[in-house]
Amino acid sequence: MEVFFRIIKFGLTGLLGMAIDFGATWLFKEKIKVNKYVANAIGFSLAVTNNYLINRVWTFQSTNVHWGTEFSKFLIVSLIGLGLNTFIIYLFHQRKNGTNFYVAKFFAIVIVFVWNFLANMLFTFK
Incomplete structure (x- = not known):
């Protein structure tokens, strides 16, 4: 049962990461007028960082x-x-x-x- 809840937490974290990725990419590309590939890299980087932090604390409860x-x-x-x-x-x-x-x-x-x-x-x- 623990793995099931981890999968759910991992999926919810991924959805938040996707929103951050799309949101940041849009913000940097459309509003700040950064090159679309740079904006995409920024969005991806912010999402990965966010996902790591949430998965570390919430999904996998790492103490490493x-x-x-x-x-x-x-x-x-x-x-x-x-x-x-x-x-x-x-x-x-x-x-x-x-x-x-x-x-x-x-x-x-x-x-x-x-x-x-x-x-x-x-x-x-x-």
């Missing part, structure tokens, strides 16, 4: 005193997840008569959610 190493592991897992997301979308969408982009993105989100949760539970916050 080496938070810098722990954050580095979380960042690596997140970057691999980003790469997987892009690769899965490419595989599903780019084939001849490929899957609709947003359907492909949905599949990618589900697969990467499982990857991120398991990798963080077994590697980052073990």
Whole structure:
């Protein structure tokens, strides 16, 4: 039952991170007029930092005193997840008569959610 609640907490944290990512990207791109790729990197970075902090305290209740190493592991897992997301979308969408982009993105989100949760539970916050 504990794993079920961790999955729920991880998912809620991810939703908040997505809102932060989109919100910050929009703010920096549209209002502050930063280059769209820089704005995207800022949004991603803020979301990853937020997600690490909430997952450390709330989801996994980590007491690891080496938070810098722990954050580095979380960042690596997140970057691999980003790469997987892009690769899965490419595989599903780019084939001849490929899957609709947003359907492909949905599949990618589900697969990467499982990857991120398991990798963080077994590697980052073990």
